[in-house]
Amino acid sequence: MDMLDKKILQNLKTISLSMFRKNFFGIFHGSISTKLEEGHFLINKKDAIFDDLDEESLIMLYHKRDYRWNDASMDAFIHSLLYQNIPNAKYIAYGMPPFTVSYTLTHNKIVPKDYFGYKMLDTLEVYNPKDFDSWYERADVEINRYFKESGKKIMVIRGYGVYVYHRDLQVLSKLFALLENTCKILHFSSLLEGSKQTQDLFDI
Template sequence: MNRENLKNKLSLLALSMFRKDFFGIYHGSISAKTESNRFIINTKEAIFDSIDENLIELYFKKDYRWNQASIDANIHHSIYSQISDAKFICFSMPPFTTAYSLNHNMIIPKDYFGYKEIGSIQIVDPKQFEDWYDRAQSEISYYFQSQKTDIMVIRGYGVYTFNRDIHEMAKKIAILEKSCRLLLLDGSVKDSTSD
């Protein structure tokens, strides 16, 4: 697939996810593997509703371009270099999923699509945030490989996911967010009726 086509796909997905509040201003990351040793990722200055000009191609071997890349570039690099099925990677902070992760250890969808498409997901506790970025590169890749999954919910931080297909990746994040929204709404209804 040519780079312009990949950039267009990333740009369209980023805009859609920004509109859903999955990405914030300068917060989040999205990438696509272009060759066995290269990938396109957003820059540090990326604003996700107009990401076209804020995508940069990086080689696995670090050079000056890495200074412009997203803070998450090392994590994406680690996933691409260790997981051959990773063609697209996304880090987002969907508000309902992130909020649900604060007080729960598992996401067990009660809605049909959540149940059928994603099933239950363990919420990973990053422990202390002070050194999270030092550990994230190895811990996220290790989690994906050891749990044989393509989605990771990290308490109070957000969601990492990868896929061979960009649309499947986006669909999974959207279903997860809808399921967490329903779980939170269900919980608030139960809380208000128990008074």
């Protein structure tokens, strides 16, 4: 690999490890990619271990499918479609931050109430994929449509996870962290509020 490729690899490795440690990526789910020169992109292979990405964990794909796609992440087609349709997408990641995914199961939108979430994130509608059985047959088109129509860089999908794209890999990872922290705070705030209401019932 030349110097540029080594820098790309190191950046992906560092962010991937950080996101794995925060439980945004798991053993069986998650994907991360970067757009290279026009016409192709780099993405993790389907058997990649996110806490130890190396050159063998990644594969370069052209948007036109060929035999190499057999080794790529199952999310590769979604990434490919986004790169072709969203000029500002330089990096794309999909993950399952646990508090965020849990929050989507009972809420239709995420309204940040903490300072950093309020300042850095917009209110996010939770996208309902409806039928999970057919989701992967529709996911590429629906995710692409959402990003194009909403103008947002984050898509939160009920029970499935989060897609984020950005021109800056560090900012992309921060958006994941901000969103997860906001949902964690909303979760604990709800528990405390419920506990207070219960306590008030017994106050004399």
